Amino acid sequence: QQQVKQSPQSLIVQKGGISIINCAYENTAFDYFPWYQQFPGKGPALLIAIRPDVSEKKEGRFTISFNKSAKQFSLHIMDSQPGDSATYFCAASPGGSYIPTFGRGTSLIVHP
Amino acid sequence: KAGVTQTPRYLIKTRGQQVTLSCSPISGHRSVSWYQQTPGQGLQFLFEYFSETQRNKGNFPGRFSGRQFSNSRSEMNVSTLELGDSALYLCASSLGGGGEETQYFGPGTRLLVL
Numbered sequence: 329q330q331q332v333k334q335s336p337q338s339l340i341v342q343k344g345g346i347s348i349i350n351c352a353y354e355n356t357a358f359d360y361f362p363w364y365q366q367f368p369g370k371g372p373a374l375l376i377a378i379r380p381d382v383s384e385k386k387e388g389r390f391t392i393s394f395n396k397s398a399k400q401f402s403l404h405i406m407d408s409q410p411g412d413s414a415t416y417f418c419a420a421s422p423g424g425s426y427i428p429t430f431g432r433g434t435s436l437i438v439h440p
Numbered sequence: 441k442a443g444v445t446q447t448p449r450y451l452i453k454t455r456g457q458q459v460t461l462s463c464s465p466i467s468g469h470r471s472v473s474w475y476q477q478t479p480g481q482g483l484q485f486l487f488e489y490f491s492e493t494q495r496n497k498g499n500f501p502g503r504f505s506g507r508q509f510s511n512s513r514s515e516m517n518v519s520t521l522e523l524g525d526s527a528l529y530l531c532a533s534s535l536g537g538g539g540e541e542t543q544y545f546g547p548g549t550r551l552l553v554l
Contacts, residue, residue, distance in 0.1 A: 370545075370547055371545030371546050373544075417483060427488060427498075430484075432482040433482055
């Protein structure tokens with residue numbers, strides 16, 4: 329049972345465009361939602377995270393939007409750059425424990 | 441501070457063998473978690489160690505085991521290797537308080553089972 333569903337599997341965007349990656353979860357006990365960025369040959373690195381008490385969080389060009397009632401959250405990358413080309417993972421973990429369940433990942437390619 | 445280091449980076453084994461992977465966390469971090477990453481299943485949690493004790497465990501068979509030493513370094517062992525164990529094994533460390541702590545991942549050990 330896939331507890332965190334991520335889409336799309338791959339995404340191609342032109343430089344300067346907006347990249348949008350969506351995730352949906354089932355477990356209502358989840359209350360911490362991080363996004364990770366992974367470059368080839370590297371481990372994932374935390375990009376931005378959100379808790380369900382806020383509907384949006386922005387850090388630079390990266391924004392998480394959170395819809396608690398729909399059990400969905402998304403990552404928006406504004407003004408996408410070729411250096412943003414990587415695999416992005418959403419994750420969710422229950423309160424009191426940082427053991428995340430990951431989405432399957434989205435391979436993002438930003439064309440110059 | 442030095443990041444999370446994992447050794448070896450690459451490993452080739454044959455079915456039935458066993459393998460031990462090593463992880464050195466960031467200095468001061470007491471929690472070490474292990475993950476398996478494959479194209480088919482994505483990132484899956486194996487187990488977490490804190491202060492030399494397994495604190496959390498994922499849904500993997502008993503062939504997968506680990507331990508943590510007093511200096512927080514951790515090892516993961518896989519016995520009786522199967523072809524399906526071919527994967528990137530990632531280690532992540534954190535301070536160990538739980539909750540919303542940031543986990544810092546190492547570069548991984550890529551294991552190929554022939």
